[in-house]
Every structure is written in structure tokens, then in C-alpha cells.
Amino acid sequence: MTMNPLKTEPSLSLKMEGFETPATIAMSMRARELAAQGNDVISLALGQPDFFTPRVACDAAYEAALDGKTKYPPIDGILSLKQAVQKKFKQENGLEYALDEIMVANGAKQILFNAFMATLNEGDEVVVPAPYWTSYPIMARFLGGKPVDVICAEENNFSLKAVDLRKVLTNKTKWLIINSPSNPTGAVWSRQDLLEIAEVLRDFPQVWIFADEIYEHLVFDGQEHYSLAVLAPDLKDRILTANGASKTYAMPGWRVGYVGGPKRLIKAMLKIQSNSTSGASSISQAAATAALHHCDNDVAEMKEAYDRRRKMMKEAFSKMSGVTCAVPQGAFYVYPGIEGCIGKTSAGGRKIENDQDFAEALLEEQHVAVVPGHAFGLSPYLRISYAADDKVLEKACKRIAQFVERLQ
Ligand code: AKG
Structure with missing residues (x-):
């Protein structure tokens, strides 16, 4: 040789x-x-x-461990957590998802990674309203996409305006990311702004939408959080509504994120997850289930x-x-x-x-x-x-x- x-x-x-x-x-x-x-x-x-992390969630993890819930979990998440997520989407957001339209992952970060990996081809554009969470463009670039910024100026309360969105959408756009309440600005996008954004998206039927709603419970001054998939039900089969236990229940180290979205995309994301992490920790999922049920x-x-x-x-x-x-x-x-x-x-x-x-x-x-x-x-x-x-x-x-x- x-x-x-x-x-x-x-x-x-x-x-x-x-x-x-x-x-x-x-x-x-x-x-x-x-x-x-x-x-x-x-x-x-x-x-x-x-x-x-609330005591009830820690107890549920402890009991799950003692009860032998220590085998590989189902790739898409344990049934009790998926049912709790399904109930949450329905009661808190007014969103109906079948169980095969829901999946659990190691934090919302892995959900985004799965989604990009399942959809991006070299050069596909990912529209990222700025200021944005740092990982959106980094992940898009890593997975072959081309991040495209659209500025949400302070004079617009750091919200995305439909007119600015229209300027950056092209026939190469694959994704639009929306994140309200926003990391890093704390901006809560209004119902009207979201309705106008939906109107623009109707002209671009090839665009997936990632709605990162991880901060949905943290809204102040009588503001309300709106899910795009509720405001624009005709776009629901293009929207991933992502969320997780980290911020709402003070559980960042447990690594539990979840998402509702179209079956076709969820199925593709699960194939990726089955080859990467095999799903989220069974113990953490037991904790998140308890948190969703008992921590209001x-x-x-x-x-x-x-x-x-x-x-x-x-x-x-x-x-x-x-x-x-x-x-x-x-x-x-x-x-x-x-x-x-x-x-x-x-x-x-x-x-x-x-x-x-x-x-x-x-x-x-x-x-x-x-x-x-x-x-x-x-x-x-x-x-x-x-x-x-x-x-x-x-x-x-x-x-x-x-x-x-x-x-x-
Ligand atoms: C942030 O600091 O913006 C976070 O969301 C922390 C966790 C992370 O980046 O995964």
C-alpha cells in the first residue's frame, strides 16, 4: 500500500x-x-x-427511572408526552394536531436542525428576520442553505413588516423563520402584522414556515401571543409550530422540545432523528409530561x-x-x-x-x-x-x- x-x-x-x-x-x-x-x-x-425545575417534574423523572422507563424511547416521543403536547396545542393555542403530526426531540434546537436537514438543498434561501436567534443562520448555512436577513427595525417594535418580507422572498426561498416573542429583542408580533405576513406567504406556496414559539408564555403588559397556524389555517400544512420545556418550565438541561406540523415533514424529520439521536431522553420526557400537566x-x-x-x-x-x-x-x-x-x-x-x-x-x-x-x-x-x-x-x-x- x-x-x-x-x-x-x-x-x-x-x-x-x-x-x-x-x-x-x-x-x-x-x-x-x-x-x-x-x-x-x-x-x-x-x-x-x-x-x-418544578418539583413535580423532578419527581416524575425519578419515578420513571425507578419504574424501568429506561429503554430506548419511541423515536417520535413517548405517548404520554405526545398526548400532553396534543392537549396543550389544542387548549392553549387552538391548534389541532393528530399524534402523527407531533414529534419530540432534544430541545427545539434539534427540531430546527432536523427540519433544515430534511428540506434544504444547496443554495435554498432561508429568510431570517433580524435581530434573530444566533443559531438560525448558522444552522441554515451549515446545511447548505443561504440565510437572507430582513431587518425588523426598532421603530417597528422589532416586528417583521409584510412589505419588507415581500422584498426578500424569491422563488428560491425555502423557509421563513418567525420567532415571537423574540429572542433577542423580546418583541411580540401583533395579530395584524402576522395576518399581513400570512397574506404575503400565500403568494409563495413553496415556502415552509418555522414558527418558534418557545417564549409563548412570557408575554407582558396584556399582550397576546398568536400562532400563525391559527391565524392562517390555510397555511397550516406548511408551518412547523415549535416549542419546548426549557424556557416555560425552567428545564433547559433536560433537553425536551416538541413540534406540531405536516405529517410528510414530520415523517422525514423522524427518519433523520432515528439515525442521529434516537429521540430525547426517556427520563426527561417523563419530567416534561408532568410539567405540561401540572405546572401552570x-x-x-x-x-x-x-x-x-x-x-x-x-x-x-x-x-x-x-x-x-x-x-x-x-x-x-x-x-x-x-x-x-x-x-x-x-x-x-x-x-x-x-x-x-x-x-x-x-x-x-x-x-x-x-x-x-x-x-x-x-x-x-x-x-x-x-x-x-x-x-x-x-x-x-x-x-x-x-x-x-x-x-x-
Ligand atoms: C440563548 O441564549 O439564546 C439560548 O437560547 C440558549 C440556549 C441555546 O442557545 O441553545
Whole structure:
């Protein structure tokens, strides 16, 4: 056998070129490293509830484990969870899905991955309203798609306007992503905006729609969450309505996401899942089933805390000179604008040319981790998660205020 002298080590896939760790995760990893070096770091970079998972869900997992529910789960999810999801869709959203139109996965992230993998061909366009959750364009690109941004400007309350959507849809568009309440802005898109978006989508029958509704329970100020599949039932067979246990029930580590959608697409996604993870952890699914049935009061309590923190954050940021902060009406993020800080220099001597510089200097000088708007496709902003204890948030806001005050 001859050896190729040029090949000196095993290589990575060409696909890995330009494939990134999401900035949310990268920033929290940096915060963790700094903390491990003995620094008092506050990380508001990752969107994960600070609350403990409700007791009833933990008990259900424990019982499932003791009861031998430890075999491979059905690829599409355990029956009791699928039935709970079916009931949830019907009662909370007014959506009817048959059991074979529902599947469970390792978080909503895997649902999106399955969906893109099952549908994208090289060069297919994926329309991603910006600011967007970091993983949407990264995943689309990795799986051969071409992300196309459409800006949801602050003056439109960070909502997608039908007129702007129409400008970016083409005969190559394969997907539109919608995410309301939004990560990173907290925007809750209005019924009227969604109806107008549906009207545009009727002219593009080849487009699938991914409705990421993971923050649906976190809406404030009397706002309402609307599912596109309810507002536009004629589009339902093109819509994936995705959700999960992570944000609503403080269960991010359990990794349970679920989705309702057209049988044809769900079937394809299940084929992928059967060859990748074989489904979500059986123990976690038992916990999620209990959460869906029994945790309405826990959700209401967490929501009250998020609402209090949201107001506190808005107030703190509104007092900072050079910073503007809209009142977020959903999710658990604020997305303050920092236009007025650009061009200044931090106390540590760093020139703030953009939001990336701001976030890096803030972490180095004040040990507060936030994510620059650049990662979400709209600058100069910062995404700050307020899914943290009130006292921690107060301390973080003081440090950020001090950082801003010292800019020259
Ligand atoms: C975020 O920080 O935006 C999240 O949703 C955290 C979890 C994740 O990226 O998977």
C-alpha cells in the first residue's frame, strides 16, 4: 500500500469552515473561564431560566427511572408526552394536531436542525428576520442553505413588516423563520402584522414556515401571543409550530422540545432523528409530561418574577447616558441600543468602535457578560438576559452603569 505524503493528519469536513459556536454560548464560556480564574463574574449571556425545575417534574423523572422507563424511547416521543403536547396545542393555542403530526426531540434546537436537514438543498434561501436567534443562520448555512436577513427595525417594535418580507422572498426561498416573542429583542408580533405576513406567504406556496414559539408564555403588559397556524389555517400544512420545556418550565438541561406540523415533514424529520439521536431522553420526557400537566402555577410565578425584573432592567438602562432601551413585551431579554457609546473609550483604554468592543470591554473591565447585537444581525445593541436573580441583576446593572459613566 502506498502512502500519500501530503496527508499528514486526519482532516475535518469542509463544512466546518465558517461553522461557529453561537455567540451566546461562546460568551458564556468566556465568562465561565474568567470565573474559574477567581473573578467575580456575572453572566447574563445565556438565555436560561435561573429557577429550579418544578418539583413535580423532578419527581416524575425519578419515578420513571425507578419504574424501568429506561429503554430506548419511541423515536417520535413517548405517548404520554405526545398526548400532553396534543392537549396543550389544542387548549392553549387552538391548534389541532393528530399524534402523527407531533414529534419530540432534544430541545427545539434539534427540531430546527432536523427540519433544515430534511428540506434544504444547496443554495435554498432561508429568510431570517433580524435581530434573530444566533443559531438560525448558522444552522441554515451549515446545511447548505443561504440565510437572507430582513431587518425588523426598532421603530417597528422589532416586528417583521409584510412589505419588507415581500422584498426578500424569491422563488428560491425555502423557509421563513418567525420567532415571537423574540429572542433577542423580546418583541411580540401583533395579530395584524402576522395576518399581513400570512397574506404575503400565500403568494409563495413553496415556502415552509418555522414558527418558534418557545417564549409563548412570557408575554407582558396584556399582550397576546398568536400562532400563525391559527391565524392562517390555510397555511397550516406548511408551518412547523415549535416549542419546548426549557424556557416555560425552567428545564433547559433536560433537553425536551416538541413540534406540531405536516405529517410528510414530520415523517422525514423522524427518519433523520432515528439515525442521529434516537429521540430525547426517556427520563426527561417523563419530567416534561408532568410539567405540561401540572405546572401552570409555577409558570405564573416565574412570569411574575420576569415581569418585575424586566421593569427593573428597563429603568436601569434608561438612566444610562448614550443608551436607549425599549420596553420588551415578551421573553426574558432586553436589547438596549448603544449608539451613543460608539466612538468613546473605556476606562481601561479600549476604543468602542462597535457592540463587540463594548461587550468585550465590559467583560474585561467589569466582569459582566452580555452578547453583542452583531451576533443577532442588528447593531449596535446588546442582548442582556434577565433570567437571573434580582440581586444579581441589580449588581450587574450597577457595574454596567459604572462602565458607561466612565466612557470618554
Ligand atoms: C440563548 O441564549 O439564546 C439560548 O437560547 C440558549 C440556549 C441555546 O442557545 O441553545
